[in-house]
Every structure is written in C-alpha cells, then in structure tokens.
Amino acid sequence: MTVTSTRQSSGGVRALYSGNARAVVGRGLLATRSTNWIIVLTGVFEPVFYLLALGIGLGGYIGGVQNAQGDTIPYAAYIAPALLAVSAMNGAIYDSTWNVFFKMHFGKLYQGMLATRLGPLDVALGEISLALLRGAAYGLTFLLVMQALGLNLAWTAVLALPAILLIAFGFASLGMGITSYLKTFQQMDWIQFVMLPMFLFSATFYPLTVYPAPIQWFIQALPLWHGVELVRGLTTGALGPVMLVHLLYFLVMIALGLVFTTRRLRALFLD
Amino acid sequence: MPTPVITANALTKKYKDFAAVDGITFEVAPGESFGLLGPNGAGKSTTMRMVGAVSTRTSGDLTILDMDPNEQGPEIRAQLGVVPQADNLDTELRVRDNLLVYGRYFGLPRAVIAKRADELLDFAQLTEKAKAKVDDLSGGMKRRLTIARALINDPRILLLDEPTSGLDPQARHILWDRLFRLKEQGTTLVLTTHYMDEAEQLCDRLVVVDKGQIMAEGSPAALIREHSSKEVLEVRFGSDKNEGASAKLEGIGRLEVLPDRILIYSDNGEAALVEVVKRGLEPITSLVRRSSLEDVFLRLTGRTLIE
Ligand SMILES: Nc1ncnc2c1ncn2[C@@H]1O[C@H](COP(=O)(O)OP(=O)(O)OP(=O)(O)O)[C@@H](O)[C@H]1O
Numbered sequence A: 001m002t003v004t005s006t007r008q009s010s011g012g013v014r015a016l017y018s019g020n021a022r023a024v025v026g027r028g029l030l031a032t033r034s035t036n037w038i039i040v041l042t043g044v045f046e047p048v049f050y051l052l053a054l055g056i057g058l059g060g061y062i063g064g065v066q067n068a069q070g071d072t073i074p075y076a077a078y079i080a081p082a083l084l085a086v087s088a089m090n091g092a093i094y095d096s097t098w099n100v101f102f103k104m105h106f107g108k109l110y111q112g113m114l115a116t117r118l119g120p121l122d123v124a125l126g127e128i129s130l131a132l133l134r135g136a137a138y139g140l141t142f143l144l145v146m147q148a149l150g151l152n153l154a155w156t157a158v159l160a161l162p163a164i165l166l167i168a169f170g171f172a173s174l175g176m177g178i179t180s181y182l183k184t185f186q187q188m189d190w191i192q193f194v195m196l197p198m199f200l201f202s203a204t205f206y207p208l209t210v211y212p213a214p215i216q217w218f219i220q221a222l223p224l225w226h227g228v229e230l231v232r233g234l235t236t237g238a239l240g241p242v243m244l245v246h247l248l249y250f251l252v253m254i255a256l257g258l259v260f261t262t263r264r265l266r267a268l269f270l271d
Numbered sequence B: 001m002p003t004p005v006i007t008a009n010a011l012t013k014k015y016k017d018f019a020a021v022d023g024i025t026f027e028v029a030p031g032e033s034f035g036l037l038g039p040n041g042a043g044k045s046t047t048m049r050m051v052g053a054v055s056t057r058t059s060g061d062l063t064i065l066d067m068d069p070n071e072q073g074p075e076i077r078a079q080l081g082v083v084p085q086a087d088n089l090d091t092e093l094r095v096r097d098n099l100l101v102y103g104r105y106f107g108l109p110r111a112v113i114a115k116r117a118d119e120l121l122d123f124a125q126l127t128e129k130a131k132a133k134v135d136d137l138s139g140g141m142k143r144r145l146t147i148a149r150a151l152i153n154d155p156r157i158l159l160l161d162e163p164t165s166g167l168d169p170q171a172r173h174i175l176w177d178r179l180f181r182l183k184e185q186g187t188t189l190v191l192t193t194h195y196m197d198e199a200e201q202l203c204d205r206l207v208v209v210d211k212g213q214i215m216a217e218g219s220p221a222a223l224i225r226e227h228s229s230k231e232v233l234e235v236r237f238g239s240d241k242n243e244g245a246s247a248k249l250e251g252i253g254r255l256e257v258l259p260d261r262i263l264i265y266s267d268n269g270e271a272a273l274v275e276v277v278k279r280g281l282e283p284i285t286s287l288v289r290r291s292s293l294e295d296v297f298l299r300l301t302g303r304t305l306i307e
C-alpha cells in the first residue's frame, strides 16, 4: 500500500467556485427581514446630518471653496460628494465587518454553506455583494438628497452612481478580507479606530493642501481619499486623468479583498 | 460488485503532529448503509468531514463518486447530504426558509425546491412548524430539520454524524424509522455513532474505529460472532468486591472486569451462572444477555464505548 501525499492547496477555481454567489445574496436578503432598521436608518441619516450642519450651516459662513480646477464652488457642494463616498463606505463596512465577524465566530452559517455545492469564492462574493448593496443603497439615498438640494453641479454626477457602487464594492471586499483575519473584539475595535480619522481627514471637509507634504502622501494612500476625489470630480464636473488612478485603486482593493476572504474562508471552514 | 461510491485508502488527517485519522482504508458500495463506530475522539467526525469534502486530507487517497475532493469539492458536495454532529441550521431564517435557501445553495430551480421542501417537511413531521423560528424547535425537531435539509438536493450519499445523539428514546426511534425508509429507497448512508443499538439497527456493515485506526470490519452480526461469544453473563458483587471475585471466576469463560461489574463471555449464560454459584460466589445481581457490539468494542480496545 503506497501513501501518496497530497498537494495541499491544489484544486484551482473548480474547488473554489460554483458560480452561484447569488444564492448567498438571496439568503442575505431574506435574513435582512429581521434587521434592526434603526441601525440602518442611522447609517443613512448620519451623512445627511453632516451635510446639513456643516455644508449648509457652516458653509454659510465660509462661502465658496476652490475645486481641483481652480473654480469656486459652494462649500456644501464641496463636501457633499465626500459625504456621498462616506455613506457608501459606511453601508459597505457595516455588513462586511461586524456582521461578518459574528457569522465567522459565533454562527455556523458559513460552515453550513460550505457543506453544499457552494465554494468559498461563492460565499465571499455573495457576502461582499450584500455589503455592497447596503453601501449602494445608502449612497443612492444620499445622491438623491444632493440632487434635491441642488448640489450636483455637472451632468457627470450620474456617473457618481456607478462610482459609489465601485467604492462600496471596494470597502465591502477589503472590509470582509480584513475582518476574516480578526479574532477578538479588541481587534475589531481597531477598525473603528482607523475609520474615524480617515473620515475626518481624507479631504472630506477641506482640501488636502492644508497639510504638510508627508501627511498628504499618507492620506493619499488611504482608500477613502480616492473615493472622495473620484466622486467629487464627477459631481462637480472637475474631471481629469487622475480619475483612472482612483478607479484602479478600487479595482485592486476589490481583488485583494476577494482573494484574502476566499483564502481565509477556505482555511477556516475547509481546513 | 458495483463500483464503490466512496473509496478511502490509507486516509490520514493530522493536526500538527497528532494523527486524528491514522491511515484508514474502506469502501462503501452504492445503496449500502455503512457505519463508523467508536468512542469519543476516535476520529469519526474528522473522517466524515473529509468524506464530505470540507476537510483536506493530509495523506492517503480518497475518491468520492469518482472524484477527488481536493480538486472537485463543490461538485462532490453537490451530490452529498450532510448532517453534521452539531446542528448548523440558519437561525436567522424560519423552518421552511431553511430548506428553500439551502436548496438554492445547490443551484436548484425554485419550483423544484418548493415542492421538495413541502415533501420533506412532511417526511420530517414538521409541516406544522413550517413558519416557526429555528430556535423555537426542540432538539429532536432540529435534528429532523437538519436531516430534511440534507435531503433537499436528493443526494446520492447521506452523511450522518451521530444523527441521534442527545435525543430521547422516542425521538431516536422516529429518526431511525425515517433513516430506514431512506435506506429502502436506495440512498447510500454513511453514519457515525457510539450507540451500538443504533449501529445494529441501521448498518449493513461497519468499521470499529479507535484512535484514528480501524480495529475491525464487518456486518454487526459477523463482528459479534467473530469477536464475542453468543451470550454474556453480567454479575455484580459491589464496587470493591468485583476485583476479588474475579480471581475465583477463572475458567468459566473470558472475563472482563469493569469497575461496576464483571462480564463473563460464554455461549450458555445460564450454565455459566450455575457455575458461578457452585464456586460459592453470591452476586448481588446477575443478568444473561446476548452479545452486542459493545462487547466487540470492549474486546478490541479494552475500553467501553460510552465512558
Ligand atoms: N480542528 C482540530 N484541531 C486539532 N485537533 C482536532 C481538530 N478536530 C479534531 N481534532 C482532534 O482529533 C481527534 C478526533 O476528533 P473527532 O472529532 O474526529 O472525533 P470523534 O470520533 O468524532 O469523537 P466524538 O465521538 O466525540 O464526536 C480528537 O482528539 C480531536 O481533539
């Protein structure tokens, strides 16, 4: 009798994916019926409150701000796209971090899913899509508020919709990727610890030029800044080739998140 | 002989240096009902997880329905029904939705799933609970729902890891009845248990596993015939006297001295009891029974199944 040692992680896509992420999304939507709607509404209204308080209130004192092309635009129209990116981010992060953390460690949902025809990539893609949907819903609501307040300055604002899908996808993907490696509540708190300063300092409320150069570089490495700049370009009509960089940034983020989530699901539930 | 649906050859699973499954070899024929019998930590669940294509083997070969679980996990799992040792029902969904959603994981059309879900609810005697929350079901109902869920894809092989553990006798009998029907319909069953009566009831053939290795293999009757006597005489003398009494029992039959009783293996239990009394011993209680798989296990491992 010979003992053939097996190739640990062979398999390829056939071992990882069955092309059925929509079943995971379907399950998520059905389970959403028992969601805590207060939390959802808070997530939707938070950026709207910021917009009203800072954009309209504070903006009244400040007057105009210069955009990337040197045109002066109202302060509210300057921060609104940033808050739009933030609301897409918040929605995506909500599902892909805490919700995923609980499912990974306290429920046996993924274990059950992975005993079926689903592969880890189906589960990753499905769960990320679900988070992305929430991000998109938050973003869309906010975009409508912006429209109602006349803060969309250019026709390219319609492209903000696919942009927020991309942003939500990126944050959902990376959020789940990171969460899948975290084991304790303390580690989860770190996510919050990073999110708040990122929200405040990513050229959300004032241009990056107020910072010294090294800090500018640091912020430019963070995902939210790319999201803010991308959406701001589209809603204010200040477009440029740099948009492609933002786009690429999010595509890489999505890919990384998917790879890490899939790996981790495989390691945890298909050991 | 038809091609086996499961072939395991020197199958091994190691966690670090510890071999949870240590080179086991077996085959399961289509339509067969195959059991893994063994005590806690024997490696039963680990074996089931490898067969279920949710755990990667460390070495050895494993073929399920002509496929290698390392390469074609999703395709293999598409043909399996899995009842894990601990229920993992979706507690955020209601009873019937658990079946519907699970069916979708297999990519089955909604209409097919809906029809099967109703049949399976009936089969599991849960039709009235269709809209209940999973957390509100009793342990036995959860187990039946888990089995119903495992059947939603009309699997060729049903893997049951301790299907009745933690259930009261009545609930166990209901489950056995359901499993027996599946067997009659030709579904291949692979089950683990540490209840010998369950193994005797449900398994055509079984392996006795201990410390990750197979100790014996055969049908329940053959195993008993081979490794035990026809009857067993159980005598008790009181906890501290068993040890001393055993010295005087030599030669009546093979002896097993347990903390609470002594087992004497003999083809004629009554005759053995007469002999015990003749030797001037007065057991507090005595009992003659047929040999069971428990005795086979004791013989093979020197330990009882349920500690
Ligand atoms: N993920 C794991 N990491 C490390 N050791 C493990 C792991 N899973 C199982 N083991 C060990 O492997 C051995 C076999 O475990 P397994 O669960 O297969 O036993 P079992 O026969 O199913 O027992 P039981 O009757 O209690 O369910 C045990 O010693 C267990 O501690």
Ligand SMILES: [Mg+2]
Pocket (backbone or CB within 6 Å): B044, B045, B046, B085, B161
């Ligand atoms: Mg077990």
